[in-house]
Amino acid sequence: MTIRLNTVLFAAGLLALTLAAADDTVPPNGTAATISPAGAAVKHNKANYELAARWTPAKVGKMVFDTAVTPHWMDAGDRFWYSWENNNGRKYYIVDPAKKSKSLVFDPPKLAAALTAATGLPHDSQHLNIRNFKFVKNEGAIQFEIDVPRDANIPGEKKAAAAAQQTPSDDDADDDPQQRNANAGGGPANPRSKTLAFEYDLVFGKLALLDERPARKPRWASVSPDDKTIVFARNHNLYMMDAANYAKALKKADDPTIVETQLTTDGTEDFGYTRRMMDQDRLEIQREQQDQQQTTDTRAGEGQGQDKNARVPSIAIFWARDSKKFAVVRQDQRKVAKLWVINVLSNPRPTLESYSYVMPGEANAPQPKLEVFDLAAKSRTQMKADGFKDQSISVETERATARAREHDKNESVWAGPGSDKLYFSRISRDMHRVDVCVADTATGEVKPLIEERMNVYIDSKPLRVINNGAELLFWSERDGWGHYYLYDTNGKLKNQITHGEFVAEDIMGVDEKARVAYITADGREDGEDPYYVHMYRVNLDGSGMKLLDAGDESHTINMSDDARYFVDTSSRVNSAPKSVLFDPQGTALLPLETTDLNPMIQAGYKFPEPFKVKADDGITDLYGVMYKPFDFDPAKKYPIIAFVYPGPQTEQVTKTFTPRSASLMLSQLGFVVIEVGNRGGNPHRSKWYHTFGYGNLRDYGLADKKAAVEQLAERYPFIDIDRVGIWGHSGGGFMSAAAMLIYPDFFKVAVSESGNHENNIYNRSWSEKHHGVKEVTDKDGTVHFEYQIEKNSDIAKNLKGHLLLSTGDIDDNVHPGNTMRLVDALIKANKRFDMIVLPGQRHGYGPVADYFSWIRADYFCKYLLGDFDQSVDMWELNREKQQAIDKENNTRQQQQQGQQRRRGAE
Numbered sequence: 001m002t003i004r005l006n007t008v009l010f011a012a013g014l015l016a017l018t019l020a021a022a023d024d025t026v027p028p029n030g031t032a033a034t035i036s037p038a039g040a041a042v043k044h045n046k047a048n049y050e051l052a053a054r055w056t057p058a059k060v061g062k063m064v065f066d067t068a069v070t071p072h073w074m075d076a077g078d079r080f081w082y083s084w085e086n087n088n089g090r091k092y093y094i095v096d097p098a099k100k101s102k103s104l105v106f107d108p109p110k111l112a113a114a115l116t117a118a119t120g121l122p123h124d125s126q127h128l129n130i131r132n133f134k135f136v137k138n139e140g141a142i143q144f145e146i147d148v149p150r151d152a153n154i155p156g157e158k159k160a161a162a163a164a165q166q167t168p169s170d171d172d173a174d175d176d177p178q179q180r181n182a183n184a185g186g187g188p189a190n191p192r193s194k195t196l197a198f199e200y201d202l203v204f205g206k207l208a209l210l211d212e213r214p215a216r217k218p219r220w221a222s223v224s225p226d227d228k229t230i231v232f233a234r235n236h237n238l239y240m241m242d243a244a245n246y247a248k249a250l251k252k253a254d255d256p257t258i259v260e261t262q263l264t265t266d267g268t269e270d271f272g273y274t275r276r277m278m279d280q281d282r283l284e285i286q287r288e289q290q291d292q293q294q295t296t297d298t299r300a301g302e303g304q305g306q307d308k309n310a311r312v313p314s315i316a317i318f319w320a321r322d323s324k325k326f327a328v329v330r331q332d333q334r335k336v337a338k339l340w341v342i343n344v345l346s347n348p349r350p351t352l353e354s355y356s357y358v359m360p361g362e363a364n365a366p367q368p369k370l371e372v373f374d375l376a377a378k379s380r381t382q383m384k385a386d387g388f389k390d391q392s393i394s395v396e397t398e399r400a401t402a403r404a405r406e407h408d409k410n411e412s413v414w415a416g417p418g419s420d421k422l423y424f425s426r427i428s429r430d431m432h433r434v435d436v437c438v439a440d441t442a443t444g445e446v447k448p449l450i451e452e453r454m455n456v457y458i459d460s461k462p463l464r465v466i467n468n469g470a471e472l473l474f475w476s477e478r479d480g481w482g483h484y485y486l487y488d489t490n491g492k493l494k495n496q497i498t499h500g501e502f503v504a505e506d507i508m509g510v511d512e513k514a515r516v517a518y519i520t521a522d523g524r525e526d527g528e529d530p531y532y533v534h535m536y537r538v539n540l541d542g543s544g545m546k547l548l549d550a551g552d553e554s555h556t557i558n559m560s561d562d563a564r565y566f567v568d569t570s571s572r573v574n575s576a577p578k579s580v581l582f583d584p585q586g587t588a589l590l591p592l593e594t595t596d597l598n599p600m601i602q603a604g605y606k607f608p609e610p611f612k613v614k615a616d617d618g619i620t621d622l623y624g625v626m627y628k629p630f631d632f633d634p635a636k637k638y639p640i641i642a643f644v645y646p647g648p649q650t651e652q653v654t655k656t657f658t659p660r661s662a663s664l665m666l667s668q669l670g671f672v673v674i675e676v677g678n679r680g681g682n683p684h685r686s687k688w689y690h691t692f693g694y695g696n697l698r699d700y701g702l703a704d705k706k707a708a709v710e711q712l713a714e715r716y717p718f719i720d721i722d723r724v725g726i727w728g729h730s731g732g733g734f735m736s737a738a739a740m741l742i743y744p745d746f747f748k749v750a751v752s753e754s755g756n757h758e759n760n761i762y763n764r765s766w767s768e769k770h771h772g773v774k775e776v777t778d779k780d781g782t783v784h785f786e787y788q789i790e791k792n793s794d795i796a797k798n799l800k801g802h803l804l805l806s807t808g809d810i811d812d813n814v815h816p817g818n819t820m821r822l823v824d825a826l827i828k829a830n831k832r833f834d835m836i837v838l839p840g841q842r843h844g845y846g847p848v849a850d851y852f853s854w855i856r857a858d859y860f861c862k863y864l865l866g867d868f869d870q871s872v873d874m875w876e877l878n879r880e881k882q883q884a885i886d887k888e889n890n891t892r893q894q895q896q897q898g899q900q901r902r903r904g905a906e
Helices: 049-053 108-119 159-164 177-182 243-251 279-291 402-406 598-602 662-667 702-715 731-742 764-771 792-798 817-828 846-865 875-905
Strands: 007-011 014-018 031-035 041-045 080-086 089-096 101-104 131-136 141-149 193-201 207-209 229-234 237-242 325-332 338-343 351-356 367-374 379-382 392-395 421-427 433-440 446-453 464-466 471-476 483-488 493-496 503-511 516-522 533-539 554-559 566-572 575-582 588-594 609-614 621-627 638-643 672-676 719-729 749-753 774-777 783-786 802-808 834-838
Touching (some): 049 846, 367 392, 367 421, 503 554, 638 846, 662 846, 672 702, 702 719, 702 731, 719 731, 731 792, 749 846, 802 846, 834 846
Parallel strands (some): 007 834, 638 719, 802 834
Antiparallel strands (some): 325 367, 464 471, 503 516, 554 566, 609 621
């Protein structure tokens, strides 16, 4: 269980948890009095918990539903289907771009009536919670699944199938409602449910219960592009089977007639072919095993109860397009040191989890081996890929096709036609050198084609091989901006394709016959936020670049495989998202959907406000967004809280309409909450901007955050510059704690969550890349690496304000040691601070994230408003929990009544 607390004291290795009562009392007039350093009483507004509780993600999720159309491109032509949910329920549409038409896939009332008749359970057209929707029989029918009570008596149901379709109790639901309800895998989180599969004839309107749920690809299987070969791992080695035996395995995993072929015998724990099992892998495998009526331990893959000979996911498989060969990058980690976390919630005893983890500057790094397997010969060839000491290797892959994704074929296919050539990139440990190479898969000989060199880290995007292997599309920041270049397959530059002070992003499609590429880019349109993404077409010779989706918004693109049509969803923080169908010339063909915000507006919702300020240099533009309380009074003074994430791999400033937001909820308590960028925080601007913090990974963004708050306080008199808070998670946790230590007189309160406070013990790739590692060659030619970085613990003595630290105790991303070392430094500096440890939680806090959001709220309310909720129970969460229980009970009662009426009729 988690423990709600205000103060945690550390002494002599003892963690003492003390739940303290508030120091401040709240008088009847609704204001709280605190004493300023000068001794004068300051009146603050009372924390508005009731308003915040009305705008939690769970509450908002009942007012606004889908915010973007996700097209599912169909096999026949360029048609696609999509589902769309609003407060009138979910509907399914089919779109024919050639006809510029949109129509319902089926009549919802008719299907609801058919489901009611088939199950004896009430269904209506507004609550068709169908899943795993797909077209079958040449698009003349659809298949889908629904969840029903486990004890429901369903006419025609096979009892054995019903038992096999019972679902696990701890399955995580998908956060995206459209994917969760329309096409998500897996079953419900309710152990009292079972899953039924149906087929519905779209011509005759007939509904049929299927004897079995359609088989879905298990997590352990990597299927070749031609569907004839399946590769998987067992005991650290690779195995394969053909399609016929795979079909048997899908029905009965331990069928003794299944024939398998072992491909390797030299795999070991730290130099093998088995992927490290993550929590989601374990849940998926548990689900698959339960579906096949296998008896397993509830924590599959963690120890006892797990069959050591079970099929498990392999390391990444890269298939040749012709399915004759596949490649892997096997990591030799036999010399890499171990790291550990202890899961105190494991039953019946706490368990030790061990994993290989290389830290910055360590001598023993993983050594990648690039191997190619020939299926016909059942042979393996190692590519001669060595180029740099402690290098990294990445296989260049094709962009996944829409139809492959639709058919659950998410395997990586290596770039280029055939199986005789394999394109890959090798990256030096300091990331200053990148070679794009081609390997002869028969001999293993390697030839460098493109060599990139910089004095800071090099970013990259996937190589595209076009024109039947005759040309390469390569992305580079060599002129200070990300652009595409056209090469021949001998590595000779033909021309630069995109030019200018903007960043070309992803290739969405290529029309090889017309010699045109369709790409996304940001920062090209004057007067717009430089982070807004647009779609462009450009000739491969670099001429004729054309904007296809004008509009001062950010655009998300989904293009058909043949590049004949694309769906564009435009959005910004202060307007409703809309999805439109376009042709490749940029002509809008058909409006699809606009998100309905009326329920939110009627409930009092107000859009956040974009703003622009200058960085600390007074020159660089920074872009941000401001959230105000919905009961905002411009005559009052409000504390300001900055939600931060330093990057540099991303910049967490909301650019599109995002209704379920931590910043939104937090602001309702009585704060102005901002998100704003900083130099060094985003790869979608210039290389100069992105690498601004290189070599100074602790302090580089703080001056810009401080400058932004100061400018906003000058601009808006309702901002109280004397009450500044800051919070963030992961890199944001690192940054928020650093802010309290670098600018202790400016930032008064911080909530620092799972921060990588000690980057010398964080993972090598992120820390060495963004801070820099020095490659040193000794006189004898020996190469080694030197690493030094500033840590938050170095300046713990500077703390003046209120700091809350948190971590999950089994965080295997940012190890809890990062937080504990800062804690140790604070204790040695005789500083008071607060801390909460979340048992059984990893980096994202998972099921206790909502709980911690109220811990965070309490902390800011107490120390910035002088008022916070002092009740032991979190009524905000308990109320939502009770509502969910009541809803489930009502649904169950209706279902039972429907079953009783059916039995009576029979």
